[in-house]
Amino acid sequence: MTQAQRRVGLVLARASRVLGxxxxxxxxxEGLERVLTPAGVSVLVTVVTDREAESAVYERWAAEGRxxxxxxxxxxxxxxxxxxIDRLGLPAVVLGAPSTASGLPTVWTDDAGWxxxxxxxxxxxxxxxxAHISGPHTFAHTQLRQSGADAEASERGLTLVRSEGDYSYESGRLATAELLPRSPTAIVCDNDLMALAALDELRDRGLSVPTDVSVVAWDDSALCQLATPPLSAMSHDVGRIGELAGGALLDALAGKPPTVYEAPAAHIVARASTS
Incomplete structure (x- = not known):
């Protein structure tokens, strides 16, 4: 490929309904393309059903020079x-914990601290x-969030109960229903869709938010701000994370040594869903 035709790939092994x-x-x-597009680099996004299919995409991309x-x-x-990726000789950037990257450049978010x-x-x-409604337990960032929550709960003598979701609205409702018999007075959800689902499940069961149960979302999107009641959220600059990943990719394509790029710190935005 010429300089103007360079392309980077992103494979997402998620249900298409969740990504939509x-x-x-x-x-x-949006953040990724803000950095890559002016540098003449386009982004190819592919959605697959599982990790095996994701690996097959990388094999095909490398073989075809895509x-x-x-x-x-x-x-x-x-x-x-x-x-x-190392075997295929593809420059890569990891979005996640440096411990998962094995020497690759990494855009790191402090999931445990958040x-x-x-x-x-x-x-x-x-x-x-x-209660904590997490993403899939196999993900390193889920494990880090759980370890951080456990550490804080242990220090303060709190009870922490959990259910696993897959970031979809449906899994958020199921997880909320599963957790309610354990009498939590607050629920933390690992994304905004599952938090919206928690609000709806609580409402359908005649429970008031935040009088009976408080709800906190991860990712402070417009969905959180428009919810009823508006959701308190762990807010971080996702667009900036994309920009950092774009810069890291340009460095990787230029053959620069791998670096850890730390994302800006997240913070809680308190709204009407917590008391």
């Missing part, structure tokens, strides 16, 4: 995709039984 509804990757791609580099997301500890802040926020408001 969830704002996160739309905002991330992309000059890739962004890796949703990594697990000791993720085989890192070794695969989870601690979310639990601290609720503990300071008198909550002693807190």
């Amino acid at each position: 509804e969830e704002p996160y990757y739309h905002e991330f791609l 992309v000059d580099g890739v962004v890796l997301v949703d990594l697990a500890p000791d993720d085989s995709r890192v070794e695969l 989870a601690q802040e979310a639990v601290r926020f609720l503990a300071d408001r008198g909550h002693t039984v807190i």
